[in-house]
Amino acid sequence: MKASEIKKLIENELQGSVVEVTDAQNSGDHFSATVIWSGFEGMSLIEQHKAVYKTVSNLLTNEIHALQLKTKIK
DSSP states (O other): OOHHHHHHHHHHHSTTOEEEEEOTTSSSSEEEEEEEOGGGTTOOHHHHHHHHHHHTTTTBTTTBSEEEEEEEOO
C-alpha cells in the first residue's frame, strides 16, 4: 500500500480535508497521517480519529497494520 493511496481515500471521504500521509518505516503497512478538516468542528478527539479510521476501515489489519493520526480543525 502506498501513502498516496491512503491520502486519496481520506480526502475522498472527508471532502475539503487537507491530508498528509507518510510511510516513515518504508514498510508499506505502517503509516502516519495528519488530517486537517473543518468537519471536525464540535467533535472530540476520539470522534475525529473514528471519522478518519472509518475512511480506511476495510484496509485496517489487512493492508494497513498501523495508522498513527494527528487531527486538526481547519
